[in-house]
Amino acid sequence: MSNVVTAESEIHGIGVFANRDFAEGETILITDDSRIVDDEHPLRFDLGEYDYHCDYLANGKVVLMPSPARHINSDCDPNTFVKTIGGVRHVIARRAIKSGEEITYDYVINCHGGIVWQCSCGSPCCRKTIVSSFFELPERTQKVYLPLLDEWFIEEHREKVEMLRRRADMKSSQSL
Numbered sequence: 001m002s003n004v005v006t007a008e009s010e011i012h013g014i015g016v017f018a019n020r021d022f023a024e025g026e027t028i029l030i031t032d033d034s035r036i037v038d039d040e041h042p043l044r045f046d047l048g049e050y051d052y053h054c055d056y057l058a059n060g061k062v063v064l065m066p067s068p069a070r071h072i073n074s075d076c077d078p079n080t081f082v083k084t085i086g087g088v089r090h091v092i093a094r095r096a097i098k099s100g101e102e103i104t105y106d107y108v109i110n111c112h113g114g115i116v117w118q119c120s121c122g123s124p125c126c127r128k129t130i131v132s133s134f135f136e137l138p139e140r141t142q143k144v145y146l147p148l149l150d151e152w153f154i155e156e157h158r159e160k161v162e163m164l165r166r167r168a169d170m171k172s173s174q175s176l
């Protein structure tokens, strides 16, 4: 039995749904990042390859996500996050997930793009107008997401991440 299924989503188009219960910290799926998109290997619109199914990774690498990962919608209170482990990206449960729940992550984690779009995740804490850059998030959200950042993103933005960590540490020691 596969861990997830795809179906119509209330957030947007096709979404990915849990096909069983997951415990916090469990890997739900891994993504195959082997389909690189660059000048030599452009998207094939004739084959149904669309830019909104691309992901933007370390050193400007762009990949076309495979299905089902390509159908994961964004959420301002996501139930998963993505971490690279041994060179492979894992979609990991951020909390316990029940069978049938839509699998989501927040596109803005590990993102430094700047594109502005309207979110319709439906979460009570939806940020609505989304600027696709981690560092444009409200600082309290950046602090919540700090442990979820992928190592490549931390490497590429080490100075800013370290500053944020220092501010988060200062705040927690003040509240002791």
Ligand SMILES: C[S@@+](CC[C@H](N)C(=O)[O-])C[C@H]1O[C@@H](n2cnc3c(N)ncnc32)[C@H](O)[C@@H]1O
Binding pocket: 009, 011, 012, 013, 014, 015, 052, 053, 054, 070, 071, 072, 073, 074, 075, 118, 119, 120, 121
């Ligand atoms: C990787 S695809 C996600 C899967 C998509 N629902 C599908 O039908 O294949 C990314 C696109 O889904 C849409 N999307 C994802 N999350 C969204 C959200 N929270 N609010 C509005 N649109 C969203 C956006 O159009 C985005 O460009």
Ligand SMILES: [Zn+2]
Binding pocket: 074, 075, 076, 077, 119, 120, 121, 122, 123, 125, 126, 127, 128
């Ligand atoms: Zn939202």
